[in-house]
Amino acid sequence: MADLNNRHLEPELLDGLPAGDPRAIASRRDLVRINALMFQARIMASLLRANVQTPPLRILEIGAGDGKFMLTVARLMAAGCWSNVEIVLVDRVDLMGKDLCNSFAAFGWKAQPVTADIFEWADEALHRPFDLVCANLILHHFDDTRLLQLFPRIMTMAPMLVATEPLRAKVPFVATRFLRLIGACAVTQNDATQSVRAGFRGAELSQLWQLSGGTPVIEGRKGLFTQGFVGASMPGSR
Numbered sequence: 001m002a003d004l005n006n007r008h009l010e011p012e013l014l015d016g017l018p019a020g021d022p023r024a025i026a027s028r029r030d031l032v033r034i035n036a037l038m039f040q041a042r043i044m045a046s047l048l049r050a051n052v053q054t055p056p057l058r059i060l061e062i063g064a065g066d067g068k069f070m071l072t073v074a075r076l077m078a079a080g081c082w083s084n085v086e087i088v089l090v091d092r093v094d095l096m097g098k099d100l101c102n103s104f105a106a107f108g109w110k111a112q113p114v115t116a117d118i119f120e121w122a123d124e125a126l127h128r129p130f131d132l133v134c135a136n137l138i139l140h141h142f143d144d145t146r147l148l149q150l151f152p153r154i155m156t157m158a159p160m161l162v163a164t165e166p167l168r169a170k171v172p173f174v175a176t177r178f179l180r181l182i183g184a185c186a187v188t189q190n191d192a193t194q195s196v197r198a199g200f201r202g203a204e205l206s207q208l209w210q211l212s213g214g215t216p217v218i219e220g221r222k223g224l225f226t227q228g229f230v231g232a233s234m235p236g237s238r
């Protein structure tokens, strides 16, 4: 069993593959199923319902991938009266299909995909143009030093961050060994294990958020595999 007491980051195989590589395509397909198995969208939606009192007009998702995760969140939240939302989906790889905007439009959401590195893009974004930043399975890609650079950027853009990340614990770690049983490809099997080792536990995100000048709202295990985090950019900004 790996040492799960401390975060351990190694580059994920998917990040080193061209978007069109068959192994990358297979792994991104696996990611949709893994998000479903982890109940990531449902966990995100429940964090949003519990912590965002006024329906937002503008949301930013960082590391949005192919946009399917946020589309599921939009479906769940639109049922709860979050309509007329503008969603900006940033990923450094161009993965969002042409139909994505139409799919969001079905829920009254206007989607704007952006292909950019989130660090560079955030430096160019206008001061606080969003009501909310969402992050799913992206923060664990960055070591603590990088997160301490990312969090202040998020704080200049929005009053709140809601994140759903891998839980660094025994159960998720062991579960990654069974991914081959659902047909996950070798890239996914490797990256899932690395993701758990790079994931979060306890109040780790809260501490980094606080060091960045923000106010942690909640952090903890959600379900079997997920670390949920909500941070406010300033005291009382919820």
Ligand SMILES: C[S@@+](CC[C@H](N)C(=O)[O-])C[C@H]1O[C@@H](n2cnc3c(N)ncnc32)[C@H](O)[C@@H]1O
Residues within 6 Å of the ligand: 031, 035, 062, 063, 064, 065, 066, 067, 068, 069, 090, 091, 092, 093, 116, 117, 118, 119, 135, 136, 137, 138, 141
């Ligand atoms: C594990 S995937 C999660 C994608 C999506 N959130 C989902 O749940 O399907 C992580 C994503 O973060 C993106 N990413 C990693 N570093 C990034 C950066 N510096 N700027 C923008 N996107 C980044 C990757 O391209 C990848 O699509």
